[in-house]
Amino acid sequence: MSEQNHIWIIDDDDSIRWVLQKALEGADFLVTSFDNANTILKKLKEGEPDAIITDIRMPGIDGLELLSHLSTDYPDLPVIIMTAHTDLDSAVSAYQGGAFEYLPKPFDIDDAVEITQRACNKKQTAANSAVSDKDAPEIIGAAPAMQEVFRTIGRLSKSVISVLITGESGTGKELVALSLHKHSPRADNAFIALNTAAIPKELLESELFGHEKGSFTGAQALRKGRFEQADGGTLFLDEIGDMPAELQTRLLRVLSDGVFYRVGGHTPIKVNVRVIAATHQNLDAHVKKGLFREDLFHRLNVIRIQLPALRERKEDIPALLNMFLHRATDELAIDDEDVQAKAIDSKTMAYLTSLNWPGNVRQLKNTCHWLAVMTSGQTVHMSDLPAELLTDNPVTNVETGSDWQQNLSVKIQQQLQSGENEIAAAIISNVEKILIEATLNKTNGRKNDAAKLLGWGRNTLTRKIKELGI
Numbered sequence: 001m002s003e004q005n006h007i008w009i010i011d012d013d014d015s016i017r018w019v020l021q022k023a024l025e026g027a028d029f030l031v032t033s034f035d036n037a038n039t040i041l042k043k044l045k046e047g048e049p050d051a052i053i054t055d056i057r058m059p060g061i062d063g064l065e066l067l068s069h070l071s072t073d074y075p076d077l078p079v080i081i082m083t084a085h086t087d088l089d090s091a092v093s094a095y096q097g098g099a100f101e102y103l104p105k106p107f108d109i110d111d112a113v114e115i116t117q118r119a120c121n122k123k124q125t126a127a128n129s130a131v132s133d134k135d136a137p138e139i140i141g142a143a144p145a146m147q148e149v150f151r152t153i154g155r156l157s158k159s160v161i162s163v164l165i166t167g168e169s170g171t172g173k174e175l176v177a178l179s180l181h182k183h184s185p186r187a188d189n190a191f192i193a194l195n196t197a198a199i200p201k202e203l204l205e206s207e208l209f210g211h212e213k214g215s216f217t218g219a220q221a222l223r224k225g226r227f228e229q230a231d232g233g234t235l236f237l238d239e240i241g242d243m244p245a246e247l248q249t250r251l252l253r254v255l256s257d258g259v260f261y262r263v264g265g266h267t268p269i270k271v272n273v274r275v276i277a278a279t280h281q282n283l284d285a286h287v288k289k290g291l292f293r294e295d296l297f298h299r300l301n302v303i304r305i306q307l308p309a310l311r312e313r314k315e316d317i318p319a320l321l322n323m324f325l326h327r328a329t330d331e332l333a334i335d336d337e338d339v340q341a342k343a344i345d346s347k348t349m350a351y352l353t354s355l356n357w358p359g360n361v362r363q364l365k366n367t368c369h370w371l372a373v374m375t376s377g378q379t380v381h382m383s384d385l386p387a388e389l390l391t392d393n394p395v396t397n398v399e400t401g402s403d404w405q406q407n408l409s410v411k412i413q414q415q416l417q418s419g420e421n422e423i424a425a426a427i428i429s430n431v432e433k434i435l436i437e438a439t440l441n442k443t444n445g446r447k448n449d450a451a452k453l454l455g456w457g458r459n460t461l462t463r464k465i466k467e468l469g470i
Contacts, residue, residue, distance in 0.1 A: 008040070010040065010054040012035050023109045024112070036061070037054060041069055041073075054066060055081075072222075078100035078122050082103045142319070154183070162300055164278070167280065173238065208250075209261065209262055227271050232273075241279040248293045248296050256299070317352065317357075321364065325371060331372075342371065342375055439454055
């Protein structure tokens with residue numbers, strides 16, 4: 001690596017520190033060791049490492065208390081928690097409290113090095129994202145539905161009004177929320193995003209509003225919630241339709257008067273936060289069914305932006321493919337200067353544009369990352385596509401007039417490249433199942449007639465029907 005990553009190790013066990021330090025230094029990390037965590041917060045003010053590895057049980061400030069401070073004051077600093085097997089419950093609590101990963105004792109040296117490298121990569125990625133947010137290119141969209149989204153963002157550029165973004169999963173709702181923030185009077189302040197569906201119900205209240213020290217088991221220090229972190233800026237609440245009813249009530253109160261209490265707290269905290277919410281669900285229907293508060297819905301739904309599915313804006317797919325493939329190649333070039341940009345041939349581009357992309361833009365982006373890594377040449381051909389993008393059924397799901405044998409050949413090549421085993425049995429079973437079902441439909445279920453048409457004996461047909469679960 002061109003520049004060494006700096007790792008801090010905190011453990012009161014001399015042998016653990018020695019072994020871990022030697023292993024990491026052997027992997028070209030710069031390592032500083034501490035036998036306790038009592039001075040760590042002070043030293044962090046002088047400069048941050050790229051990651052911290054800390055034990056849970058130590059005299060003075062223990063690992064969980066340190067983690068609580070770090071998750072509040074240094075949220076982008078990855079923390080790896082070391083724990084004995086008997087501390088598994090504590091490790092799980094630490095993971096939920098913001099730890100990047102936990103390393104069980106006794107640990108494998110190679111695992112420790114690999115986890116540490118991942119932690120450093122995560123921090124570097126976060127740093128790059130923070131630097132590039134304002135310089136990131138605008139959302140791509142020549143389709144009329146996307147042009148309307150752009151017009152709405154423009155109209156709201158002088159406003160801090162609440163916005164509800166709706167659309168299928170993967171359509172880019174967070175990107176639109178970030179664009180709303182960047183083009184608002186709050187652009188110089190924090191943009192905080194929280195996926196409410198990804199946080200366990202029992203932890204979501206603390207994530208939103210923070211908690212006081214000792215308010216519940218494991219709350220060893222005060223922690224600020226997302227509302228406090230977003231004060232003066234924007235809070236993006238993704239998948240708001242999954243928010244529990246009791247938290248809907250608390251959220252409504254904050255939106256109404258800007259005041260809330262931390263979990264276990266008695267002092268009111270006032271904030272000035274713009275809330276942008278998003279959901280892939282039909283909130284109107286949820287309101288009618290009593291699953292979502294109507295008054296909260298109207299608070300959030302001041303302005304609504306509906307994002308189209310990717311299948312509804314296929315004219316944008318070529319530009320998106322080129323952009324994401326170029327970005328993926330650039331990311332690879334960070335570690336390998338010989339990586340060159342790849343292009344998609346016209347036949348493959350036409351095929352990719354014709355797909356419905358059920359995962360929307362997110363699926364398309366992930367596909368480009370896959371292609372950037374797995375395509376051996378500089379041009380992406382049909383044979384380079386991942387198996388899941390090709391026809392699920394090599395015989396029946398081909399376009400009318402296309403060469404099904406060529407499609408089958410491509411399917412087989414993809415399965416071989418992906419390392420799948422026993423592909424002959426799977427493909428032959430699929431073909432036989434299609435043959436049998438089509439023939440039985442032709443004979444209205446008469447097995448004798450079907451066997452004759454297939455050139456099999458009745459017993460053979462009966463056995464295959466049973467084996468294939470027809």
